[in-house]
Amino acid sequence: MVETNEAMMGIFSDRLQQVAPSPIHTFSEAVSDVPNILKLTIGEPDFAVPEHIKAAAVAAIAAxxxxxxxxxxxxxxxxxxxxxxxxxxxxxxxxxxxxxxxxxxxxxxxxxxxxxxxxxxxxxxxxxxxxxxxxxxxxxxxxxxxxxxxxxxxxxxxxxxxxxxxxxxxxxxxxxxxxxxxxxxxxxxxxxxxxxxxxxxxxxxxxxxxxxxxxxxxxxxxxxxxxxxxxxxxxxxxxxxxxxxxxxxxxxxxxxxxxxxxxxxxxxxxxxxxxxxxxxxxxxxxCDRSLIDTQAMKAAYQTRRDFLVTELTALGFEMVRPNGAFYIFAKIPADLTQDDVAFAYDLVAREQLAVVAGSGFGPGGEGYIRISYAAAMPVLEEAMSRLKNYVANTRIAV
Ligand SMILES: Cc1ncc(COP(=O)(O)O)c(C=O)c1O
Missing domain, CATH: 3.40.640.10 (Type I PLP-dependent aspartate aminotransferase-like (Major domain))
Structure with missing residues (x-):
């Protein structure tokens, strides 16, 4: 491994020095090695690419x-x-x-x-x-x-x-x-x-x-x-x-x-x-095929969203019902810590469940968590069971 010459660390532009790494990826990577971790952090669809689309890439290579x-x-x-x-x-x-x-x-x-x-x-x-x-x-x-x-x-x-x-x-x-x-x-x-x-x-x-x-x-x-x-x-x-x-x-x-x-x-x-x-x-x-591909995935996301909204609401989280994408941005209930970063780390420590702290999304995100539902239903069911435990064990008197 080559040693870093400290003088070289001064070469980076002022612009780069103002830039912070992505809070989502930093957190998601930091908790990756936690045994039994369940991550609802990254916005990454869990579906396979439709076969006819894969075939088009293969055909381009073959040709x-x-x-x-x-x-x-x-x-x-x-x-x-x-x-x-x-x-x-x-x-x-x-x-x-x-x-x-x-x-x-x-x-x-x-x-x-x-x-x-x-x-x-x-x-x-x-x-x-x-x-x-x-x-x-x-x-x-x-x-x-x-x-x-x-x-x-x-x-x-x-x-x-x-x-x-x-x-x-x-x-x-x-x-x-x-x-x-x-x-x-x-x-x-x-x-x-x-x-x-x-x-x-x-x-x-x-x-x-x-x-x-x-x-x-x-x-x-x-x-x-x-x-x-x-x-x-x-x-x-x-x-x-x-x-x-x-x-x-x-x-x-x-x-x-x-x-x-x-x-x-x-x-x-x-x-x-x-x-x-x-x-x-x-x-x-x-377009003819696009609709077939995307509509099936959308229907699955919608089912997951409805499940999560119901579960989270029952646990005391408040949210604007999301009408698009595959995220829920939920307000942490008043009887839990209001520090969203502490909440995210504590949830990992106690229940091995990773969600993203809202403050990383800028002003207005403090006190919220983002849950990605680009994950299969059994994963979401397990996640809600862990969250239920967390809430039951950490509620504080307000
Ligand atoms: C709002 C938004 N824009 C852009 C992107 C990046 O898209 P791509 O993977 O096509 O670069 C993302 C990915 O999470 C996103 O959430």
Missing amino acids: DDSHYSVSAGSLALRKAAHQFLLTRYALDFQPETEILTTVGATEGLYTLLSAVLNPGDEVLIPTPAYPVYAEMTRLNGGQPLFVDVSDEAFLLTPDRLRAILATHQQVKAMILTNPSNPTGATYTPDELKALAAVLKETAILVISDEIYSELQYDGVHASMATYLPEQTIVVNGVSKSHAMTGYRIGILAGPAALIAQINKVHGFVIMTPSNPAMAAATEAFN
């Missing part, structure tokens, strides 16, 4: 599809993504100019922020939110502007948006997650329309993270791009909808002139995604 694609990604994939967005959400992005294929939604988000941020620019992030947004913002020289929306059913309202914009002139972009990780909250068309009316009067870019769009339970997923097309970039992909997190394919969709600029960064950073993964994602986005 020697081994050369660089263009940086926007294969046209076949962009055409399939176009059909998917059109058929499912009535979004009509042109495959040749308005869609970019990325290495998961993650690369899309990073590339996008890198393309637009100057030092000091603010990125408005309604919280509790996916922690990656703030760290990516900092890595790209920007400043996260957290707006706690926990008191309005975890949704940003036009009044709150107007108020925050009145006092912050440096806001360059806003990240809207719909459906939300960690809360499962979803926006209705009218709610998006009202936000769009405020944003239209600004030059703020909306980064609309719709990676959970196929996992909305009641109502139909609505996209910000429908109401604010000139100022919105949609982030989506196959990771959550088709249980393809390890394939690493996402998409960005938006106005051609913006996509062309973003593609400059994308091309320099990753050149192009991998061909077998793109072939698989092309098959996944094929």
Whole structure:
């Protein structure tokens, strides 16, 4: 092993020094070695990738599809993504100019922020939110502007948006997650329309993270791009909808002139995604079959959500009933410790059950826990039995 020269530790950028590792992954890895641990931490679908999708990746390899694609990604994939967005959400992005294929939604988000941020620019992030947004913002020289929306059913309202914009002139972009990780909250068309009316009067870019769009339970997923097309970039992909997190394919969709600029960064950073993964994602986005794949998974998630909501409510947890994604963001009952980090570690120590402390999701997350239900029913049943024991043994008088 090579010794670290301490002087070398000074080489890292000021931006990197401001960045913290993901609290979710840090905690999840820290508790991995606990014997008999049951983890409901990571947002990783537990389903297998449908066979016809796997076959498409295998066929690409067998056919020697081994050369660089263009940086926007294969046209076949962009055409399939176009059909998917059109058929499912009535979004009509042109495959040749308005869609970019990325290495998961993650690369899309990073590339996008890198393309637009100057030092000091603010990125408005309604919280509790996916922690990656703030760290990516900092890595790209920007400043996260957290707006706690926990008191309005975890949704940003036009009044709150107007108020925050009145006092912050440096806001360059806003990240809207719909459906939300960690809360499962979803926006209705009218709610998006009202936000769009405020944003239209600004030059703020909306980064609309719709990676959970196929996992909305009641109502139909609505996209910000429908109401604010000139100022919105949609982030989506196959990771959550088709249980393809390890394939690493996402998409960005938006106005051609913006996509062309973003593609400059994308091309320099990753050149192009991998061909077998793109072939698989092309098959996944094929709409006739896509619905069959995603609807079955969604039905299973919904059953799990209903089970957890009932169980958690009986134990005294309060929550806004999640309408999307596969997370429940639950308020710790008043007769248990209100320190969510202490709660998470204590739950591991006493019952070997891992959930994520809410404060890692930013302002408004304190006193909550996030439970991922991307896990089979028997696992969730066992988890609730352990939680029941924990609550019975640690209740305090209030
Ligand atoms: C809100 C949100 N956006 C993006 C991602 C990352 O998606 P991908 O695996 O496609 O990079 C996640 C993963 O947990 C997520 O929860």
